[in-house]
Amino acid sequence: MAASLVISAPASGVGKTTLTLALARAWRNRGLNVQCFKSGPDYIDPAFHAAATGRASVNVDSWAMDRGTIAHLVIRGADADVVLAEGSMGLFDGVAARGVSGTGATADIAEMLGWPVVLVIDPSGQAQTAAAIAAGLRDYRPGVRLAGVVLNRVASPRHEDLVRRALADAGIAVFGALPRHAEISLPKRHLGLVQAEEQAEIGKLIDEAARFVAEHVDLDAVLRFAANWSPQPAASGFNVAPPGQRIALARDAAFSFVYPHMLEAWRAAGAEILLFSPLADETPDASADICWLPGGYPELHAGRIASNARFRSGLRAFAETRPVHGECGGYMVLGTALTDADGIRHEMTGLLGLETSFAKRRMHLGYRLAELAAPIPGHQAGARLRGHEFHYSTILAQPDTPLAVVQDATGAVIAETGSQRGLATGTFFHLIAEDR
Template sequence: MAASFVISAPASGVGKTTLTLALARAWRNRGLNVQCFKSGPDYIDPAFHAAATGRASVNVDSWAMDRSTIAHLVSRAADADVVLAEGSMGLFDGVATRGVSGTGATADIAEMLGWPVVLVIDPSGQAQTAAAIAAGLRDYRAGVRLAGVVLNRVASPRHEDLVRRALNEAGIKVFGALPRHAEISLPKRHLGLVQAEEQAEIGKLIDEAARFVAEHVDLDAVLHAAGKWSPQAAANGLNVTPPGQRIALARDAAFSFIYPHMLEAWRATGAEIVPFSPLADETPDASADVCWLPGGYPELHAGKLAANTRFRSSLRAFAETRPVHGECGGYMVLGAGLTDADGISHEMAGLLGLETSFAKRRMHLGYRLAALAAPMPGHRPGARLRGHEFHYSTILAQPDTPLAVVHDATGAVIAETGSRRGHATGTFFHLIAEDR
């Protein structure tokens, strides 16, 4: 049975990812097999988890996935000694309207799987109040068990003592306290952390974080407080249909946002994935029967993509006879033009009439439920797809036939309908699952 728990916090930006990576590497350095998961719709953190553990990490999401799908995904931890699920936002933060098995809150996963919570608390600008916050989170929902807390960014020994005393009086275990340590801060950009694959020194950074956390956190006490978990048999596997048998997948620094469980599900059905790099002016495999452009950071590479005429012309030729689909950034590249942050317009593939601007920034964030009005690769008309949208680009023009009727988590219709023209389709949301 594996020692299992959830890493969460009262809010975003408190240090969940750094602590998760540090604990994972520290226990791996002890010779333990560590399996990580990510609660919620985040396509960046799982790559960091894999870098820390040497094992692939996947997302589990209570809004988009049913219990059987989640059980199937976590069963990969059957041979692990330690299981860590990193939360999103604050412990109880989710959407107002329940989805398939919950609201998307980290607490849903903790309660569903029976994994206790290790809470990361940043007591900057407070002292005893940190204990009141931790106690409130402990008592808010009966089915969620708090194992204890790790304090992060403690200002001084006196500050630590004040917070520790208050937490002890509240009956909350303190596993350790981390003083401020700028050297283990992970670089960020507008959609979150800079991707693991873009950081040449990521291994050294995780090693330093592991050393630092092992010095200040009682790792044995954390393991002792963890839940003892073994996977339950899932009635069904993933409900995912691959977009084709042989899939040409854009994969580089501009196209890297795709959920790992989707790729695994495609492969599990026997589909072949053939990656290519648009940034290197490569072309989709000529023998592929579908081309898929995931999201990423095309706005940071718009000039290079526009200059790579071999890539763009081959994509147009591919779309004459076979389907091409783009998600978010991939959708933008399938469009007519992309305006970067400096206001410079760049010609894109032109398979769709979509025009977007990163110069006119506005955040689009949230779960999406789409009812397809037309087919897209792997999905029939009428299919209900669950996904998540997160970008800062503004639509200047979306003239093509809408691909779907898209609602947010409250049921409100949104303008980002996706588009279709000929064999080309695109959406602003990243696909997580199809309703069973």
């Protein structure tokens, strides 16, 4: 049985990721096997989890996934000593309309799996009010159990004492208090944290975070409040079909945003994934059935992509006979042109007519439900796909035949329909699952 916990907070930016990584590494340093998960659609944090634990982490999402899929995914924690699920945003933050098994809130996963919550509380600018916030979160939803709190960024011993006393009066356990420590802050970028694979020093950073947290948090007490959890056999597995038998997948610093469970689903169905790097001017493997360009940061490498003639011509030749699909950044690269943040226009592959610009940033964020008007690799016309969109590009032109009718989580139809032309298709959202 695994000691299982959810790491959450009242809001974003409080320190959930840093605490999750530090706890995972600290327990791993004690010889324990630690399995992490990410609640919600964030596709960056699982790579950090893997760096901390040495085990692959995946997303579990109550808006996009049914209970059977979530149960199947968490089975990977069966042989672990400790299971940690890192939340997203605040504990109860989700969308207004319920999805497949919930609203996407971290609380959905905590209640569904019976894992108690460790709250990260930042009491900056307050004292006893921090206890009121923790007590309110504890009592808000009966099915969600609070294990205790870790205080982050406390200003002084006196500040810590005030908050601790208030929490004790509220009957809430305090596992530790972390003073401000800038050296373990993780670098940020406009889509969130910088990817783990881009940070050569990530191992040292996590080690320092683990040392710091072990010094200030009672790790044994945290485990005592964890749930003793054994996964139940899942009635169903992945609800994702592989797009082909041999999949040419772009993978480098510009193309790295793909959900880990998607790749596992493809492999579990017998597909072979053939990696290639557009930034290295490589082309899709000639033996592949389809080519898939995931999202990432192509806007940071647009000049290089535009100058890599071998990649661009090779992809166009591939698309003459076999399907090519792009998600978000991959969709932009399939388009005609991309204008970077400096206003410089770069020619892309031209398989689609899409033109995008980062010169005037506009955030596009949220869950997406798409009903396909035409097939994409692995999914037929009429399929209902659930995914998540997050980017800052502005659409200058989207002239091709719309790929799908796309709605946000409220059911409102949005303009980011995706495109189809010949054997090329693209979407702004990242696919998570197909409705059963």
